[in-house]
Amino acid sequence: MVQYLRQATEDPFFRQQETLDALESLSAADELVIYCGAGVSIDRTGVTWSQLIDDVFTQARATRHDKEAEFDSVRYLIDNLENTKQSASIMMGAFMAPGTTENQFLTPKLHDIIYKESGWSRGYMLRNLIQLSITTASVGRNVLIITTNYDSYIESEFTAQYGRLVANGVPVAALPGIRRRVLGGPRVKHVTVRKHGTATGLIEIVYLHGRVDLDNGPTEGVLVLSEGSYASTQEQSQKVLIDSFRGRSKGVLVIGASLTDEPLINALALTKGDAGERYALIAVPPPVFSPRTKAILPSTISTKTVSEALRLRGAHLGIGVLNPMSHYQSPQFLEELRIAGSAAVKTSNSEYYRDNTNSINYAQRLKSWHELWAARANTKDPEFAYQILHDGLESGIKNVLKVSAPEGEMFRAEVWVRENPRSANRTLTLWANSTGPIRDRQILRREPIQRDSSNASVVAFTDGRPRLLSIRKLGLPVEASRWQTFFSTPIFISADIAIGTDPDNAYIPVGVITLASNLPITDDAGKKNRCLPRSS
Template structure:
């Protein structure tokens, strides 16, 4: 496992994906809940749990027995749409409240509540990649199943940052425009409505965000489209959403991030747009392994001619790749959220190199790739900090500053200065929020 984690950004499959995607003319990014978790702090399951917490007092009193039973179901039903169906039906029973209206008020409270975790780079890296790709005259579309507007807000923030820096340097700024396409009000209306968010400056390039499951803006704004959450809304919208995904990914280069390849319309669209030689399709998915090999719970041993061998996580991931081949998409396995974010950053770098038509390539031997930069950083660190005890102390002091920044109300003690045995971080939460 350790080797797999260490070499994700050095593997041939990953390097090949960076080369293929960076040279594509039409880029489509499919973004699931994992992309905006940097801002919301919520996975899909956690979103449902928070929705339940916010809804307990929704027009119903003395319902403790029901609430306890719902809590049990949320924790034990595996199908997320089934769990969502119970919530929406229970809290909108007898038509007292429109489902979209009910979900809007609750989701606005949940999605935009301060959660204390907004330092991740995946969302920011993705937005910067979209801007850079558009500036190199590539067609860029972002398909998202998320309800929130964090991608929009980050896009506008990055463009303003670019404008401010250009003004300070006395140069002309250029950045693409942004528009959104909203899923229709279902089932009566099948029209997807485009709306301009930001004008392009000194270019005709446009990045389009397609909200597949509706758009829930910040409190005080109206929801656009149908909020797709439960079995009813999924069933009504499935064909419309599948057709829209097919329209955008057919013949295009695709990168799936923050999603687990379990969303029905996405899976169906992939299968229906698969070509005869699927291995040549420029489609990739960054999927965290959901089947982690645990030698404590599974006998990994097998025998070949009386010799005992063991399967590894690499073997499991390799065989999982057959599902990707079945759907016409290459599955890559980052082992953490940060590795997904780093992949996006590396793709940005590879795209810039390709777009500038220079003689330098991402995989050359001049020190551009992540592996080469990592080796250079390590060499420089060892050269400038030859004393291991000193290097360890510098790292420990830096971590202490980081923890105080993220947990300002918490006491923190760092024990063990022995660089050989490592150190222990002990957070005393007695004074925490």
């Protein structure tokens, strides 16, 4: 007997034993090593590795008109080769002028690509990474951040948070410093960005693939993109990773990466027998996890059994593989690790976080928020919710967006909430909208929180960042709804908690606000300005 892939019943990610074990182990480590792949800053850069090569090609093509005859063939290979390093090598050979180095060729193009404005769609990965790093280093533990990214967003986020802490009265002597190393070339240069206090640890950033400066300063290291640059730096990268991973007192976390980079895999395998606790968050599932999958599979196969099979590779390499249900859970894991680590230090108890009676872990904070929210007098008043959204929409279009809607454009505001967020109810509920009050609360629309959803609010919630989506992008026909474009942003609240006798706060996602329009993102006539931002 066969059936579509089953979603086997299992605990939500932050209730799973493996997740709680990872948080406990990493929070007890003497030194924290965080390996950051492209996924760590993708909500700032907006590009994957393959998209990056495509964008570099587009810029190179615009400046080399003498290569017109080669454009189509190069374009074809870039689109169809699965190996991005091979694509980059072909592009370098096609467009690099004689006497030009790869750094000279790539620097201006990469700067334009990775630092282009994308602020409206930011998530919380970098914020949570730096908050975790500062909290960990502030109690005397060193933090090593190893990145394959070219951008300096990690440094910028540290500078911003450091400034806010000082402005709020935190003594400079109590704050950690930050230093960077950039690989490539005969010597590795150390740059102290900010000195640290005598009682604190140090945050160090190691750039494996070179560093492109935000302010157009000199490019540091070797920009690794093609097969040639990978070959010239692989030995050095692998040595740094081996040295960084080796040691039983270290805790290693791989995040935003897919466990495919050769130096990373080699370093994990070669240090398997002399390493502490190591974990990788692999948030992007294989195609068989998709609810829309067309594959017919034996009834013995489920998301749970496939996840367990994937973990066998991690065990072979000496690293525990955790499979978050969605993208937002990776930055949320950093937030939970910050809380767990702080609790372990302040209470001298590494199990303090997972003890539900202390009410600081993710599940307990979400439960406490819902109880407080549900107890409010106006929570279940449909007229109140409708009026708030209706009035906000009427004033928001002119006061916030600063423009008037084009003729014929209509808007609808929606609020989706994590109503009753227990294990058996992983849904978002359409709690209110601006088109009319929903008086019968028994018929409220509910959408499952799952991968590959066709609901814009669920997509924004699982991505953990604002999304601008068309109905086509959601995989639905245009005639499926009067609403054609959706701008959705998740709602994160800061919940007050206490670690022992010390007050603290922690973020949790509780819902989504969506603005829907009856017009598509772009119109064929190109004559009307849109209130919602355009998307290419």
